[in-house]
Amino acid sequence: MTVDDSWYLLLSALLFTIGSLGVLTRRNSIVVFMCVELMLNAVNLTFVTFSSVLDDIAGQVVVFFVLVVAAAEVVVGLGIIVAILRRRPNATADDVSLLRG
């Protein structure tokens, strides 16, 4: 592989950080979910990179399971958002703060 594997890992680190910045700063909960997807994709990229570094299929198997878990997570999360929006006008993170203490 002519492109050094470190470049893939650097790109993955950047992608993960952008996603976590979105989770920390955005208040629209749907956008927060999308940023979680960005972080999952960064991790998937790392797994595939190490799969090719170590010449082992196991990394790609893990990515397959991550995809399934991500799909399940989005289904349940959007269900929760729909349930919240049925009771109150919007679902930003500031509106759902009853347990804040």
Place this chain on the structure above:
Amino acid sequence: MIVETVVFAVAAVVILVGAVGVVAARNPVHSALMLVMTLFGVAVLFVAQGAHFLAAVQVIVYAGAIVVLFLFVIMLLGVDTAENLGTEPLAGQRPATSVFAVLSVSLLALLGVRAVQVSTGARSVTASLEDGRSNVEVLAEALFTDYVFAFEVTSVLLVIAVVGAVVMARRPRREPADDEAAAAEAPPAGAGSEAA
């Protein structure tokens, strides 16, 4: 080959622009479209690394199903009024997150690069990628032999997720009252009628 370098550079730019767009777009619909762009870029890098099956699944499941689900919910609930990103609800949040960003990138990049350099793990423990068979064959064999238990548990997880989504998104039998006091009373009554 210069081609691989060019492919990586273009895909990296697409991924990063898309990721920044997801975080920075004021309209959630624009965020979803930028997310599609990022996912396609990651799929291209999967192809570049020989993970052909995962690239296909990435496009079909992520771009085809998950983002459509996002867009469906956004459109179903009405496009939120564009969030005002200029205001800062928590004092000092933006500076703190920028410090976090620098630390996070440097730590993760250092960790990854160092792991590649010093990795002494055994190669090709599960199955080699380069034994003449296609990527799909190797992946399928690993999935249905070594990882078959995890695969079956995954199906249970999906059933649980479907049931959970139905339970939460289902319209309750009694319409919830508007004020908080009546809303607090409503769940026991609804639960009682369901049990009966």
